[in-house]
Amino acid sequence: MTIAEFKNVSYVYSKDTPFEKAAVNDVNIQFEQGKITGIIGHTGSGKSTLSQLLNGLLKVSSGEVYVNDKNIWSEPKKIREVRFKVGLVFQYPEYQLFDETIRKDISFGPKNMGLSAEEINERVIESIKFVGLPEDVLDMSPFDISGGQKRRAAIAGIMAMRPEILVLDEPAAGLDPSGKREIFERLRKYKDDTKSTLIIISHSMEDMAEFCDNIVVMSDSRVFLSGSVEEVFSHSSELTSVGLMVPQATQILMELKEMGYDVDTGAYTSTDAVSQIMKLFEGGDDHA
Amino acid sequence: MLKDITLGQYFPIDSPIHKIDPRMKLITAIVYIVSVFFARSAVAYGFMLLTAILLVIVSRIPIKTILKSLKPLIFIVVITGIINIFWYQPKDSSTLLVSFWIINIYLEGIISAVYMLTRIACIIIGTSVILTYTTSPIALTDGLEQMLAPLGKLHLPVHEFSMMMTIAMRFIPTIVEETDKIMAAQKARGSDFSTGNIIRRIKAIIPILIPLFVSSFRRADELAIAMECRCYRGGEGRTKMTKLKFKYYDFLWLVLVASLIAVMIVINTYLPFYIV
Ligand SMILES: Nc1ncnc2c1ncn2[C@@H]1O[C@H](COP(=O)(O)OP(=O)(O)O)[C@@H](O)[C@H]1O
Ligand SMILES: [Mg+2]
Numbered sequence: 001m002t003i004a005e006f007k008n009v010s011y012v013y014s015k016d017t018p019f020e021k022a023a024v025n026d027v028n029i030q031f032e033q034g035k036i037t038g039i040i041g042h043t044g045s046g047k048s049t050l051s052q053l054l055n056g057l058l059k060v061s062s063g064e065v066y067v068n069d070k071n072i073w074s075e076p077k078k079i080r081e082v083r084f085k086v087g088l089v090f091q092y093p094e095y096q097l098f099d100e101t102i103r104k105d106i107s108f109g110p111k112n113m114g115l116s117a118e119e120i121n122e123r124v125i126e127s128i129k130f131v132g133l134p135e136d137v138l139d140m141s142p143f144d145i146s147g148g149q150k151r152r153a154a155i156a157g158i159m160a161m162r163p164e165i166l167v168l169d170e171p172a173a174g175l176d177p178s179g180k181r182e183i184f185e186r187l188r189k190y191k192d193d194t195k196s197t198l199i200i201i202s203h204s205m206e207d208m209a210e211f212c213d214n215i216v217v218m219s220d221s222r223v224f225l226s227g228s229v230e231e232v233f234s235h236s237s238e239l240t241s242v243g244l245m246v247p248q249a250t251q252i253l254m255e256l257k258e259m260g261y262d263v264d265t266g267a268y269t270s271t272d273a274v275s276q277i278m279k280l281f282e283g284g285d286d287h288a
Numbered sequence: 289m290l291k292d293i294t295l296g297q298y299f300p301i302d303s304p305i306h307k308i309d310p311r312m313k314l315i316t317a318i319v320y321i322v323s324v325f326f327a328r329s330a331v332a333y334g335f336m337l338l339t340a341i342l343l344v345i346v347s348r349i350p351i352k353t354i355l356k357s358l359k360p361l362i363f364i365v366v367i368t369g370i371i372n373i374f375w376y377q378p379k380d381s382s383t384l385l386v387s388f389w390i391i392n393i394y395l396e397g398i399i400s401a402v403y404m405l406t407r408i409a410c411i412i413i414g415t416s417v418i419l420t421y422t423t424s425p426i427a428l429t430d431g432l433e434q435m436l437a438p439l440g441k442l443h444l445p446v447h448e449f450s451m452m453m454t455i456a457m458r459f460i461p462t463i464v465e466e467t468d469k470i471m472a473a474q475k476a477r478g479s480d481f482s483t484g485n486i487i488r489r490i491k492a493i494i495p496i497l498i499p500l501f502v503s504s505f506r507r508a509d510e511l512a513i514a515m516e517c518r519c520y521r522g523g524e525g526r527t528k529m530t531k532l533k534f535k536y537y538d539f540l541w542l543v544l545v546a547s548l549i550a551v552m553i554v555i556n557t558y559l560p561f562y563i564v
């Protein structure tokens with residue numbers, strides 16, 4: 001089932017000025033309910049702009065954005081409700097923390113929704129658990145905790161709004177590999193528990209390959225490829241042609257194929273790659 | 289978007305005024321303002337207005353840009369004009385035009401209001417064309433630093449002062465961009481800056497200001513460390529890559545602007561129309 005959709009969406013920054021810049025160009029994407037969709041692309045390919053078009057922070061220059069089959073700009077006055085439905089975690093969200101305590105900061109979104117104090121409290125506790133922070137962090141100042149903890153607190157601030165779609169712009173940027181893995185695992189658990197939809201923006205093929213169900217590849221403000229992870233990575237040579245790094249596992253298989261070995265270059269996780277290579281050895285044994 | 293506001297109005301084109309030494313521009317801007325204050329007769333004011341228009345033409349700054357920069361001042365100008373009309377202290381020779389209740393409007397009052405407006409317009413157009421539109425902020429601080437250098441002998445921190453100005457100007461676009469980003473992020477959490485009463489709107493600014501301050505301090509800290517790593521130790525013994533040097537046309541320019549004062553005096557004496 002489709003929960004959100006871009007239909008021929010274009011967006012131009014600073015329209016009618018000398019600085020005019022088309023950041024998104026005739027984009028069509030469908031996001032499936034309950035799935036994790038990854039948006040991949042180079043810096044400047046328009047990923048962040050897409051995310052802000054989806055929750056109505058930016059207004060489409062042309063085309064339509066649908067959330068739950070409703071054009072989000074049909075009632076411009078109610079655009080705030082769209083922002084509660086589509087929660088957007090910006091890149092480096094830790095720089096937006098502002099309140100005295102983490103608790104108050106996480107409450108900011110729910111409070112803007114006009115929820116009761118009890119409801120807010122319940123959501124704060126729930127979301128802090130989702131991101132895996134201990135509860136005693138709640139009464140600390142956002143300026144007294146570590147960078148990784150800040151990042152998670154900021155994500156919790158959006159989760160507390162219980163959006164139907166959670167969009168995260170480069171959630172793992174600047175984290176070490178274990179911090180990265182933890183964030184992704186927590187996000188997956190969050191998605192399973194809440195039955196919500198996840199959209200993750202990244203430029204790391206590796207992370208996306210392991211974590212997403214579907215992938216949209218952006219290149220030069222357009223959709224270059226889209227589909228399930230398998231489909232997208234079966235086009236590995238096209239991906240490399242636009243300068244995107246395919247996962248290392250796929251790279252190895254591609255090189256093996258070039259050397260004349262019979263392998264399936266659509267494999268993108270290291271486990272799959274290993275089993276492919278093992279098969280080669282088994283095949284080799286037969287000849288010997 | 290905040291970005292669309294022109295900050296630092298420097299207009300990077302090529303014109304005779306752009307070429308003038310920033311120090312000379314600072315001096316002539318002051319001289320120009322002084323000459324505006326010398327105007328007393330209607331002809332003199334007309335002449336000043338003419339020079340302002342001439343400056344705009346020579347500088348090749350689009351008229352539209354100049355008019356746009358005057359727009360925010362309309363309110364002040366109108367208020368000043370009205371106050372001038374009503375506050376005019378009549379002399380025996382004044383002509384009473386309208387009189388009702390306690391309000392008396394004199395012809396001279398209206399004339400003095402018009403003069404006042406012309407003066408404000410000339411000063412704004414003159415200084416913005418001589419200085420802000422045609423001088424890059426960096427050149428301006430450079431010029432200021434070299435002009436004030438003698439004060440360094442009195443142990444005033446001239447170099448530090450100009451370094452602070454340069455850094456501040458360098459970071460204006462960065463901070464504007466950051467403000468845009470933080471605003472968007474808080475809007476994504478349901479912040480609303482455009483509805484509600486004043487108190488609510490002011491409250492909505494706090495979630496923007498605090499992160500902005502925090503990151504500005506962080507950036508200042510990082511910059512200070514980066515400068516120290518490159519052995520920055522203030523102005524002492526520091527040389528310039530491009531040293532400002534006066535050229536003959538810089539002096540020509542000074543003479544030209546300074547002669548305005550003489551022209552004003554001559555006009556006031558020989559064409560003394562409507563002096564109030
Ligand atoms: N606020 C803005 N004003 C003008 N241009 C912008 C702005 N934000 C982004 N852009 C431009 O739009 C293009 C797409 O940017 P963005 O969506 O941030 O890409 P990505 O997130 O994939 O790196 C880039 O070329 C960028 O320079
Ligand atoms: Mg981005």
